[in-house]
Amino acid sequence: MRTLLKIEDLHVSYGAVRAIKGISLEVNDGELVSLIGANGAGKTTTLHTISGLVPAESGSITLDGTDLRKIAPNKIIEIGLAHVPEGRHVFARMTVEENLAMGAYIVRDKAKIKRQLERVYAHFPRLAERSRQLAGTLSGGEQQMLAMGRALMTEPKMLLLDEPSMGLSPILVKEIFSMIKTLHSDGITILLVEQNAKMALSISDRAYVLETGLISMSGKAQDLLHDDKVRRAYLGA
Amino acid sequence: MGEFLQTLFVGLRLGSVYALIALGYTMVYGIIRLINFAHGDFIMVGGYTLIFTVPLMTAAGMPAWMAVIIAILVCALVGVGVELIAYRPVRKKGTNMTALITAIAMSLFLENLAQAIPAIGPNPMVAGTFFESGGFRVAGVTLDYTTIYTIAVSAVVMLLLYVFTQKTKMGRAMRCVSEDKSAAILMGISVNKTVLTTFAIGSGLAAVAALMYIAQYPSVYTTIGSLLGLKAFVAAVVGGIGIVPGAMLGGLVIGLVESFSTAYISSSLTDTFVFLILIIVLLIKPAGILGKNVGEKV
Incomplete structure (x- = not known):
């Protein structure tokens, strides 16, 4: 499988506050990968850094081999990366x-x-x-x-989805997630950030767990869904 | 009846000029949330450009008002220059307050720079005539050509601006940046380019306003933009700052208040009424006549 998005040893700070303290992750072509974690873990910051809205301090972010850190934020869409904030x-x-x-x-x-x-x-x-x-x-x-x-209007290679279920009723959450699943089965590569870990894991191929700026766990979404630590911390079980 | 009509047209003429200037304030505010205090001084720049280029135009056998094309270009350049040299660097490093103070500084700088130029100096300069004198009679009142042209040109310019913001790519990009900067970036819009275009258009409109204003009151001096700019700013706030149709409406309201209070109450209280209207509108509708929050559900 070809790696589409690759993040290596990424650090991001807001002034003196270190938000991301060296994370690495990969999303392969055609995959649906989710990034889960508590409020303030750095999920949104990670997405903002990928699309250039927040500058990275160090580390590398590449899409299909192109260095995203060298591209102006408004040019990111031109290389096939769309961000749903x-x-x-x-x-x-x-x-x-x-x-x-x-x-x-x-x-x-x-x-x-x-x-x-x-x-x-x-x-x-x-x-x-x-x-x-x-x-x-x-x-x-x-x-x-x-x-x-x-975000789909440019036919992007990859979508960044940030908290699509936020503030929605349970029925609508289901509806939105089934739409994300459809997009995924249509072949769009997706990096999904969600607080609703259960829903996110249930439709994802793989997932990363972000904890105060560091990745604490990663693996197949199904495995994480049944992992005791993940269940206790994020799934309320 | 005759007096009423005359007053109405004077109000519309004044209002058209205020509206053109108010557009500059409102567009810039809409896009970078900055009250560009130097905007009034762009009228001064436009006024002097007209004074110095009209002789060139007439020498070339063209009508005097054609000088406005050069004035538009000069004003647009000055607007873009002020943004590039003063506002953009300050916006990057400072707060809204620093940007606001920079705007006041730019205003004073432009006024004093003009005075320091030997060809201008501290004394008012008199512009020639731009439009033929006379006019035609409607319902017992004489409408002079300057009034007719001012109202007509402003209406056309505003219509063009409206079409521009609704139908063109750059116009839509301007609306997006003014509504949500980060979402605009994600769409692939260059914020810097959009802001520069906004300054160029807003300042160009000030040049058109300058032509219309000095065609009526042919004296140009370095602080011509102070009160004129302030009243246009009031117009923008009255209509709802940041909203393009609001600036047009606010301009007309202020123009009409001015002309009717001069004709029917007292000419020495004109400015009082302008600001009184501002206070009343702000008490009743703090966001201006057209200013309202779109119901955003989450």
Whole structure:
């Protein structure tokens, strides 16, 4: 299997606070890997560092061999990495369709944009129904679908998903996770950050457990799901 | 009736000028949350550029108002320069307060720089005429061409701006950056480029406002932008700062308040009423007339 994303000995600090203290992880082509851990463990920071929103202090991050640390944050999308941020960050004052069009900001080919729009609508029929509605008036679950659909507009090689289940009702959480599973089976490589460890592990191939800036455990998602330590710490069992 | 109409048109003319200037404040505020106190001084830059380039235009056999094209370019360059040299470095290292103080400093710097230039100096300079005198009579009042052109040009410019922000890629990028900077970056938008474009457009609009203003009041001096800029800023706040249609509406409101209070109450209290309106609007709608939070569900 080919390694798509590779992080080696990554360190990140906010001023004097060391958020990430030397982590290494890999995501292979076509894999769904989750990064679980408690609040403040550094999960979101890790994703922000991958997409360049937060600068790394040291270490390396490569996507398909390309050094991401040498690429401007707004150019990351151009090499096929899309990031769905925590809290969705949809453009509230724009319509659903305008949001999706912004997702294809770097795409010049109008026919491709149209094709992608149709694919996204096929994936998320709810978005098609609400295409003219302002994104700020959507429900949390719909905003999450919009954020994911927007990230898919460039046909990225890899998706970074940050807390997709945050603030959603149990039914919607299930719905969102089954959508993530579908994206995965369509062949998109995904790095998923979740507090809902049980759900994340149940759909992932592999997982890493992040604890105060360090990776404490890693392995097959199924194994972690049945690991006593993980169960006690993150699955409430 | 005649007086009412006359006052209405004066108000619309003044309001159009305020709206054009208010757009510059509101666009920059929308995108980097900075009140660009130097924006009023871009009007001064535009005014002097017009004074010095009109003779060139007439010498070349062109109409005087064509000088506004050069003024737009000069103002856009000054706006971009101020952002690059002063604001961007401060934004990177400092806080919002440092940026605000830098803006005040840039304002004073531009005014004093103008005075220090021998060709300008401390005394007001008089501009020639830009539009033909006269006008036509409607319902018993004479509408002069300057008023008609000012209202018409502002309306067209604002319409173009609206189309630009809604339909073009750069315009949409501007809306995205103003709404959510980090999400905009993730879409592949270059924030720096977008901010520069915003400064260029906002400052260019100030040049158009300068033309319209000095076509009516042909005296240009180094502090011409102080009160004019302040009132336009009030207009932007009244309409809802950061919101493009808000600046247009706020400009018209301030212009009309000015003209009607001058005509019907007292010309010496005009500015009082402008600020009174500001206080009233802020008491009733703190975010401005069009300012409201979009209901964001989580």
